[in-house]
Amino acid sequence: MSVALLNIHARRRQRVAAVPFGDFVVARIRAGQKRLADGTRREAVDTGHYLIVTPGVLLNVENLPASDGPYLSTCVAVSRDLLLEKHWTSDATPTAWAVLPPSPALDQAFAHAESGLQQPLPQAVLVHRVRELLEALDLGGFRPVAMQQPALAERVRMLLAAAPDKAWRAEDIAAAMAMSAATLRRKLAAENTSFRAVLEEVRLARALTLIQTTTQPLKRIADDCGYRSPSRFATRFRIRFGTLPSALRE
Incomplete structure (x- = not known):
């Protein structure tokens, strides 16, 4: 299993077509707005909200700076291993990507994973924190499409x-x-x-x-x-x- 922490900073509007997501990504928008489209639907992710994307997805991405500063987001990227072992209990419709609002459980779990990656902590502890984040997503109403072993x-x-x-x-x-x-x-x-x-x-x-x-x-x-x-x-x-x-x- 691999886990990475990425911070994206943009002072001007960015448009990138067909961005590939090879890992499971949970991104929190810190400032500004992210807009996404996949050919069938469009979504906007406002400040404080979360974007969740499963592996293998292609999205057209637009990052818009805030009115008083740059666009900022923090992403936790996880290899599909942990996603495959997770038993999802949410009765939400399975989706390849979703936008979730902030909640105490999700905010705390994301901050917990983020702080562990900043230190960084031993792998076994990081795995525990990522599992905590997945549970918070489950409770928040996210359910990924069925994951298969990679082609x-x-x-x-x-x-x-x-x-x-x-x-x-x-x-x-x-x-x-x-x-x-x-x-x-x-x-x-x-x-x-x-x-x-x-x-x-x-x-x-x-x-x-x-x-x-x-x-x-x-x-x-x-x-x-x-x-x-x-x-x-x-x-x-x-x-x-x-x-x-x-x-x-x-």
């Missing part, structure tokens, strides 16, 4: 995400999965994707996170995500997310 593309994603800057070849991942490169390509094609497509998705998703949560120079981010040419990185990023990396940094 091959998702398993490839997990391996690539460990080192997105590496000069990966299909043969490397195939060997790690005890299959031939040809078999890997055939199985990915059956899931309507390819090794190159998954690799680029992993690299660009990582770049998006670094741009929004760190002050690293864009050239370094490009390099850390496997792009030796900053101009090619900017082009691929714009095609994927509908905006330039420099526009998000502004």
Whole structure:
């Protein structure tokens, strides 16, 4: 199981298309507003409210600064392991993503998980705090769509995400999965994707996170995500997310 804490800060309005959520994410909006759309519905997440997104979801995201300051949000990202073991009791309609209002139980559980990640605490304690957060979501009326074991593309994603800057070849991942490169390509094609497509998705998703949560120079981010040419990185990023990396940094 992996857990991460991410803080997003934006002084100007941000629009990012088709943002991939590889982990289970619980985000609290600290200031400003987040707007989301998935092709069938639109939602706005106001200050103090929570956004919950299950793994595998793509959302068009817009971050709007507050009238008196920047947009701020804190995200707890959890690998799907704990989500798979949780027995949900809420009778709410299962959903891939949801917006929940603040409540004493949810506020305290989120703050508990956040403080544990800031320290950070030992893994066993963090697991306990994440379970507490999941229970608070359950009590708050959230019920995720049925989680399944990850498909091959998702398993490839997990391996690539460990080192997105590496000069990966299909043969490397195939060997790690005890299959031939040809078999890997055939199985990915059956899931309507390819090794190159998954690799680029992993690299660009990582770049998006670094741009929004760190002050690293864009050239370094490009390099850390496997792009030796900053101009090619900017082009691929714009095609994927509908905006330039420099526009998000502004």
